[in-house]
Amino acid sequence: MLSVEGLTKRFDSVVAVDDVDLELRPGEIHGLIGPNGAGKTTTVNLITGELSPTEGTIEFEGEDLVGLSPSTIARQGIGRSFQVVQYFPEMTVRKHLRLAVRDTTRTVRSVFDRDADYSEEIRQVAERVHLEDELDTVARNLSHGQKRFLDIALVLAMDSKVILFDEPAAGLNESETAEVREILEELRGDYAILIVEHDIDLVRAISDRITVLHNGSVLTTDTPENVVQNPQVREVYLGE
């Protein structure tokens, strides 16, 4: 579904991502882990068009994504969340989701869409992330955990086929992390998901496969069980 081959990103003499191959299969949850500075977020930024690769190809459903803008890539069906939650502090949850649900190319012409009603889609997405009671809450008044859920909801509302979650549990307490896990489990099968996360227990629990990055290169891609048994992974990532 999403295929990355030979992906390389150099910043002057620093190689942030080095010849990375990654394949995301339909319906799978794929973990992407590695120590700080391993190139995880850079890889996500390359796939989503925030950065241009120095070398390599990124194909989504047979189409080359290299050189496309983030908004074009998003419209093709690749959504992402962020390490630092990105939202609109002055807008309600409902307006957030309306912006995500509607046709993003029809903006000025929306003046003719007076009857456009997305309430059912908005309600369904809000329920998936447990925000159905907060639809009329202004986003800045949400708790940190709820803002994380809103970030996830935005991606779901876009009707993406592939979702890249960049540390969806960052800064969350135990119960909120459990909620994120529950939400992600419920998405299994509906989307191809790439999850970058430092919480190794969360990644092990929900991933079908895990890719481990180290110094910008792929150390291994395997099932969670095999990855945690891999001596190289234990050495570079778990410090054993």
Add this chain to the structure above:
Amino acid sequence: MSDTMADVREYARGTARRPLLALGVLLVLAVPFLAPSQADLATEALIFGLFAISVDVALGYAGLLTLAPAAFFGVGSYTVAKFVVDYDLSFWLGFPAAVILAVLLAVAVGYIPIKRRIGHVYFVLFTLAFGAIMHDFTFVTTWLTGGSDGLGFFSPPSVFGIDLGGQMEYYYFSLALVALVGFGIYRLIKSDYGDVLHATRQNQLRMRYLGYDTDRELMIAWVLSAAVSAFAGAIYVGSVGIASPSDISFALTGDVIIWIIVGGTGTLLGPFAAAVGLLFTQELLQNLWQGGYRLLLGLLFVVFVFTLPDGLMGFVRDDE
């Protein structure tokens, strides 16, 4: 916020909202009859109200701090005056010409800072440079703009047998145009497009990753703002009969920015009401204390920035 302030706010946006709006509409319609001697001033106030609305689209909704609103207003007034005074062409032809010229100039000024995303501060600097160039241009190109004398004098033509040269007639003509364009902008901003701009102002990164071409949306807002500013300038020159350097001055740019801050950025009605109110205040002060108006504007700017940064309408409207 104190209970009294909260009560005032609740009253203004609840019980009193419709009666206040109705009273405002009635007043606007009856001005030439209630105060015939003030019809010219009222016409000017309406036009500057539309001008404030146009700048609010860029500044308040899109978050584009422009220092060139008067440049576009002046483009409108000078284009119409040029057509009528020097080229002996139709007054009406000047309107589309003014808008087209403003659109072209807005694209030229805004393309690099917006589309190339070189930073918000560069947009401010580009508009500052453009405003300064346009202002100086009016003085140095006497053959084109009439220099410090401006381009005049002329009277607007008749339409359907109504002589627009009359104070009352031009007032209602201006009112019709201001209402039409103002309502169009209101409808646009109340559509999803308003939310798109509002969200883009708050977080461009998130908007891009939702699939929005934020550069395109900002360019649309910027060009729309410039076009309506020029349209306001075109109506204005018909009222005063001369295009002069004051139409394109930094003093006017300063005025419109303060009207927007006092009325409330991103509220449309607030800047309109502030422009109208402060223009009448200026007239009142002119007879009592020369120079008092500028001092008042300066004070209002400081007071509103520090105590009511959302302006009067921001104070009255909902939190969102």
